C-alpha cells in the first residue's frame with residue numbers, strides 16, 4: 001500500500017483537539033489505522049496540544065507552524081518514532097474502528113442499491129449533522145456527476161477510482177468542497193469500496209440524481 005493522498009494538517013489538528021464531529025472522526029480514525037504518515041502527524045498534534053495546555057506561553061502557538069515541525073520530523077537523522085501499526089488480524093479490508101461500527105468485515109456490510117453499479121450502507125446512528133456511508137462502485141462504473149453543499153472526504157478501502165487526472169487506491173483520501181464538481185469512476189478489475197463523509201447534501205444535475213436523492217439521503 002502506497003498512500004498518496006492524505007488528510008490535511010488542519011483536520012489532524014482538529015482531530016487531536018477533539019473538535020471534529022463524529023462522522024469526520026470515524027473517517028479520520030479509519031485513515032489513521034492505515035497511514036503511518038498521518039499517524040505521526042496526529043501524534044505530533046497531540047503533543048503540541050498537550051504541551052500548550054501544560055505550560056507553554058500562548059505566543060508559542062503562533063510561532064509553531066505545524067508544517068515546519070513536520071519538515072523537521074522528515075529531516076535526516078530524525079529519531080521520531082512512528083506508533084505501532086494497529087493490529088488488523090487476518091488481512092481484513094475494513095480497519096478499526098470501522099470494522100466494529102459495521103459489525104464485521106466487508107461480508108457484514110448491508111448494501112442497498114442506489115443506482116446502476118452503485119450500492120451504499122449509510123450509518124444512521126451518528127451524532128451531528130455530517131453523514132457517513134460506505135459506497136461500493138462496481139468495477140468500471142461511475143457515480144453520478146455531482147457537486148457539493150459542503151465538504152466531502154472519501155477514503156478508498158479496496159479497489160480504486162479515477163477522478164479527472166488523479167487516481168485513488170486503498171488508504172487514499174479525496175477531498176472535495178463546494179467548488180468541486182466531479183464524477184469518480186471505479187478502476188477496472190475490482191469493485192471499489194470506499195468510506196465517504198459529507199457535511200452537506202450533494203448537488204445533482206440530472207433527473208435521476210434529483211429523484212433518488214431524498215430516498216437515499218445522499
Ligand SMILES: [Zn+2]
Pocket residue numbers: 003005006007031035037038039
Ligand atoms: Zn495519511
